[in-house]
Amino acid sequence: GQNIDQPTEMTATEGAIVQINCTYQTSGFNGLFWYQQHAGEAPTFLSYNVLDGLEEKGRFSSFLSRSKGYSYLLLKELQMKDSASYLCAVGNDYKLSFGAGTTVTVRA
Amino acid sequence: DGGITQSPKYLFRKEGQNVTLSCEQNLNHDAMYWYRQDPGQGLRLIYYSQIVNDFQKGDIAEGYSVSREKKESFPLTVTSAQKNPTAFYLCASNRGDHPFNEQYFGPGTRLTVT
Numbered sequence: 001g002q003n004i005d006q007p008t009e010m011t012a013t014e015g016a017i018v019q020i021n022c023t024y025q026t027s028g029f030n031g032l033f034w035y036q037q038h039a040g041e042a043p044t045f046l047s048y049n050v051l052d053g054l055e056e057k058g059r060f061s062s063f064l065s066r067s068k069g070y071s072y073l074l075l076k077e078l079q080m081k082d083s084a085s086y087l088c089a090v091g092n093d094y095k096l097s098f099g100a101g102t103t104v105t106v107r108a
Numbered sequence: 109d110g111g112i113t114q115s116p117k118y119l120f121r122k123e124g125q126n127v128t129l130s131c132e133q134n135l136n137h138d139a140m141y142w143y144r145q146d147p148g149q150g151l152r153l154i155y156y157s158q159i160v161n162d163f164q165k166g167d168i169a170e171g172y173s174v175s176r177e178k179k180e181s182f183p184l185t186v187t188s189a190q191k192n193p194t195a196f197y198l199c200a201s202n203r204g205d206h207p208f209n210e211q212y213f214g215p216g217t218r219l220t221v222t
Binding site for chain 2: 091101
């Protein structure tokens with residue numbers, strides 16, 4: 001079975017940093033993906049981790065610890081347009097299993 | 109421009125009717141996927157296809173059917189047997205030659221059945 005947990009909601013101020021945690025227990029693992037989804041729109045790919053450690057992409061970074069079944073997405077220098085849902089997904093055998101998503105609200 | 113198209117964006121049907129949602133991609137991707145998204149829940153996999161003329165059930169296939177006659181197209185039929193069909197349906201695709209390839213999503217179809 002697949003169990004992927006992430007917080008439901010987070011709120012932060014413009015210019016601040018927010019860390020979204022994701023823990024997983026899955027029957028297989030080909031990598032961990034983070035997607036951003038604005039309300040009513042399609043998810044868009046943000047990052048991918050398959051090895052332990054930190055991957056940095058501009059204002060977004062993602063970390064993975066396979067032994068702990070843990071990942072986080074770090075959003076720096078928050079902007080109003082970062083208000084969205086962030087989806088953690090575990091890849092397994094060409095399929096993705098998604099967490100319920102974390103809604104991030106950025107306040108001015 | 110390459111991408112995935114889903115139409116229509118909003119679809120309304122009466123209970124008891126079958127409805128087919130379209131998904132077309134011009135990314136030359138081998139693999140295609142259908143997900144359903146409900147409020148407060150993650151995306152759940154309905155069906156997927158890694159190659160033309162072949163497809164597999166996902167986690168919630170009951171009440172749905174698909175076909176994959178062309179590489180570009182992967183239509184999803186929501187049958188009257190699906191107990192709670194009202195949802196946001198997302199189609200995705202990827203190269204499929206490696207499990208690490210990210211999936212690209214279409215804009216989605218919001219289906220309402222009354």
